[in-house]
Amino acid sequence: MDASQFFGSNYLSPADLNGKNVVATVLNIKQTEFNSRDRGRERKLVVFFAEVDRGVVLNKTGFAALSKAYGNETSGWEGKKVTLIPDQIEIEDKKTKEIKMVDYIRLHVDESDYVPPENWPKPTPPSRDDDLGDEVPF
Numbered sequence: 212m213d214a215s216q217f218f219g220s221n222y223l224s225p226a227d228l229n230g231k232n233v234v235a236t237v238l239n240i241k242q243t244e245f246n247s248r249d250r251g252r253e254r255k256l257v258v259f260f261a262e263v264d265r266g267v268v269l270n271k272t273g274f275a276a277l278s279k280a281y282g283n284e285t286s287g288w289e290g291k292k293v294t295l296i297p298d299q300i301e302i303e304d305k306k307t308k309e310i311k312m313v314d315y316i317r318l319h320v321d322e323s324d325y326v327p328p329e330n331w332p333k334p335t336p337p338s339r340d341d342d343l344g345d346e347v348p349f
Contacts, residue, residue, distance in 0.1 A: 222257065223265040225297035225314040233295045235260035240285040243268075249305070256285070258318075260293070267295065273318040280320035282331030291326075294319040 238259045247253050257266040267273070281287045298317040301310050
């Protein structure tokens, strides 16, 4: 029995890719709240793919790859191909100032799949309640 199944995460990790790149299709994107050790609660985007059973928590580098190829509106990412690459990055521990290697999943979009900016979907404005009950008397 693989004991790691009892300690797994709700999100995809580099180890889940078994050292292999995986081409995946964006299924949807959801906002999720996380507890951060040093920043309290914070919202992050989680990208879900058709070919894998768990989502990838989007970091700034992943966001940059997707937004450069498909725009900032996340609805424009759905149905698009992304390569999930297990990778490592050096980071400095804020408390100890030590440099350590951290595993992460790098997202790559082939330039041939880029969508021209004029074809990106326009951002959806936040919904607004027209009856706010805040009339200003003049």
